Amino acid sequence: MTPNMRIIFAGTPEFAEQHLAELIAHSEQQGWDTVAVYTQPDRPAGRGKKLQPSAVKTLALEHNIPVEQPESLRTAKAQQQLSNYQADVMVVVAYGLILPQAVLDIPRFGCLNVHGSLLPRWRGAAPIQRAIEAGDERSGVTIMQMNQGLDTGDILYTESCPIEPQETSASLYAKLAKLGPKALVTVLADLESYRATAKPQDDQQANYAHKLSKAEAEIDWHQPAAKIERQLRAFTPWPGLWFSCPTQPDKPVKVHKLRVVDQPATAKPGTVVGQSKSGLAVATAEGCVNIEELQWPGKAKQPAEVFLNGYGSHFPAGLPLSSGNHGN
CATH class of the missing domain: 3.10.25.10 (Formyl transferase, C-terminal domain)
Incomplete structure (x- = not known):
């Protein structure tokens, strides 16, 4: 067990929001404290182009969790602000900002990422879509210890699912949005053990999932x-x-x-x-x-x-x- 952890959650879209919701749901039982949420700055959306908060921000505010929205995490000011939260671990799910090494080193247990593929199969921005396009038979989520590479960190845990013959990226996205939160909670509940048995990735098995255009x-x-x-x-x-x-x-x-x-x-x-x-x-x-x-x-x-x-x-x-x- 890894009880009484102070957690920072970083994410932006609905996929990330589902992970934050699962984290909140288990926090009291596990003794976790989500001390801050990091998310992208509000962006214009809709016909009126009014500034809209991210799904993650909306959920965080509903639970009175402090929200930070820096444009970058590369400045000394942003890094000091993050350090002030004295987090044990930072969970990153579709955040949208690059984390420099200085940030990865701040939490006691570093930064974890929930990635939508069975690493190292698909690294990069569009692993769900590229898996279907390539004709893969399975997909899944990987809980990874982040490093400065692009989805190259050590693997703590994976959860897989089949890619059905009629699967679309939308339906597979929905599957992974259910697998990911449960996998995350599983790892956080015994984080020190999973970190101790983390496995390095085989770079020769990796493919780059280019962003869609x-x-x-x-x-x-x-x-x-x-x-x-x-x-x-x-x-x-x-x-x-x-x-x-x-x-x-x-x-x-x-x-x-x-x-x-x-x-x-x-x-x-x-x-x-x-x-x-x-x-x-x-x-x-x-x-x-x-x-x-x-x-x-x-x-x-x-x-x-x-x-x-x-x-x-x-x-x-x-x-x-x-x-x-x-x-x-």
Whole structure:
């Protein structure tokens, strides 16, 4: 047991808020004291662009926990302020600020991070999405002792879950948002023991999970059909996938649902190979995809049958669709 700990929690979005909620729920039983919450400064949001507090800040204030919102933790003033809390450990979950070594060294037990992958498989900003895109069979959360590297610290604890065939980044995010808080509490309840048995990562097994970009949202038909299908799930809800209408190139058509067709592609990648009530069939580098739900600009998403009744003349068989390069 590691009782009577003074804890600083650092996080910003809803994913982090769920971890803070679990921490608060167990604090009285465990004898923990969350002495401060660090979160990103309030940001403009909504139509009125009014400053909005983070989900973590809102929860902290509801429980009368002091909130700090520095723009940086690199200044001597910010580091002294953090040191004044005399924390035993700092828990970091999707905080959004880089922690310099001086900060990592302040708490007695250092800083712990909850990371949304089975390290060292995916390090970086988008481990959930990249796991789906790559076709991984499992994902999970890792409780890691932070160091100055990018998600390179020693592993204290992992909890895994399967990636289902229809998994999207949204559904996997929800799974990990349940696994992570429980894993965190497990480690904090016996922190000294977990630190004593921490395991270094194998750098040779690591991959970098690049941050998602809107540039990736244009479908590259020169990818295999299976890769395009995984990208759609990985990029749901953001940034999604789209392609240009060939007869009106300024019209990006969003794809909301597609499946891989079990047939070889006999046409060049990006060529429309057929229309039916079930969807718009398009050739890829390997196999075909059948697009089953689409969205015309400015319109609601529609099943393929309805969409093609209205816009099918723009996509005759044999017509090539646009194809982004994405640097490939």
